[in-house]
Amino acid sequence: MEVLNTGVTGLDEMLKGGIPKEHIVAVLGSPGTGKSTFALQFIYSGLLKGENCIYLSLEESEDMIVKTASIFGWDLKPFITNKKLVLIRLSAMNIKVTAARVENDLPRLFESFGVKRLVIDPITLYEMMYESESGRREHLFNFAEKIREHGITVVMTSETNNNNPYNSKFGLIEYIADGVILFRQVRQNDLRSVTTVIEVSKMRRIDHSRDIKPYAITKNGIVVHSESEVFN
Numbered sequence: 001m002e003v004l005n006t007g008v009t010g011l012d013e014m015l016k017g018g019i020p021k022e023h024i025v026a027v028l029g030s031p032g033t034g035k036s037t038f039a040l041q042f043i044y045s046g047l048l049k050g051e052n053c054i055y056l057s058l059e060e061s062e063d064m065i066v067k068t069a070s071i072f073g074w075d076l077k078p079f080i081t082n083k084k085l086v087l088i089r090l091s092a093m094n095i096k097v098t099a100a101r102v103e104n105d106l107p108r109l110f111e112s113f114g115v116k117r118l119v120i121d122p123i124t125l126y127e128m129m130y131e132s133e134s135g136r137r138e139h140l141f142n143f144a145e146k147i148r149e150h151g152i153t154v155v156m157t158s159e160t161n162n163n164n165p166y167n168s169k170f171g172l173i174e175y176i177a178d179g180v181i182l183f184r185q186v187r188q189n190d191l192r193s194v195t196t197v198i199e200v201s202k203m204r205r206i207d208h209s210r211d212i213k214p215y216a217i218t219k220n221g222i223v224v225h226s227e228s229e230v231f232n
């Protein structure tokens with residue numbers, strides 16, 4: 001099975017190589033746990049391999065994304081110039097336009113651009129556009145179907161539920177996704193420090209690790225300490 005490396009070495013080890021091609025993977029975490037950093041790292045890793053990538057942001061402007069990436073040493077500009085990377089910012093404020101672009105324009109772009117990796121950061125803002133649970137479910141399901149028609153590998157980030165760091169805000173995408181990666185903050189017993197931990201709670205079709213491993217956000221991006229154990 002073809003897998004796509006995430007750019008995070010320790011996580012690729014947990015995944016026995018990377019994310020299986022054509023999987024839709026949900027990355028769940030509370031604010032500041034590194035979801036956007038991971039999404040950028042995943043995209044940059046693909047760009048280095050010559051893959052066409054789309055980064056769809058519902059939160060930050062194109063300029064901010066380029067700036068954030070540059071802080072980690074990832075220069076996106078040449079890839080934008082060479083049309084290997086398309087950065088799209090959609091406003092979650094303009095619901096109708098955004099929904100139409102996600103559901104119509106994006107699949108058209110998939111066809112013309114031949115995209116290999118897609119990031120949606122965060123999917124939560126798209127989910128929030130639908131008031132009813134049934135509407136949200138239907139639109140998200142249809143969107144996932146369209147993605148699957150195009151052989152794209154997707155990372156979609158999501159906020160977690162306020163009362164439960166293991167579930168997404170609406171508890172929906174983890175069922176639609178082929179894989180779920182959790183980013184969590186754990187308070188140490190002395191209550192003086194917080195450790196961030198990563199786990200793969202679901203990855204269809206592969207025998208992934210079930211370990212909980214600490215990770216850090218460094219100047220080079222996310223680093224998983226795969227040799228360490230966490231007890232909590």
Ligand SMILES: Nc1ncnc2c1ncn2[C@@H]1O[C@H](COP(=O)(O)OP(=O)(O)OP(=O)(O)O)[C@@H](O)[C@H]1O
Binds near residue numbers: 034
């Ligand atoms: N250059 C850096 N070096 C080390 N850590 C950094 C650096 N830049 C950011 N961070 C850490 O990364 C965090 C932000 O990461 P990121 O934006 O990826 O999180 P997020 O999960 O996407 O957050 P949100 O839910 O707010 O979108 C910061 O709060 C900080 O702790």
Ligand SMILES: [Mg+2]
Binds near residue numbers: 035036037121
């Ligand atoms: Mg973010």
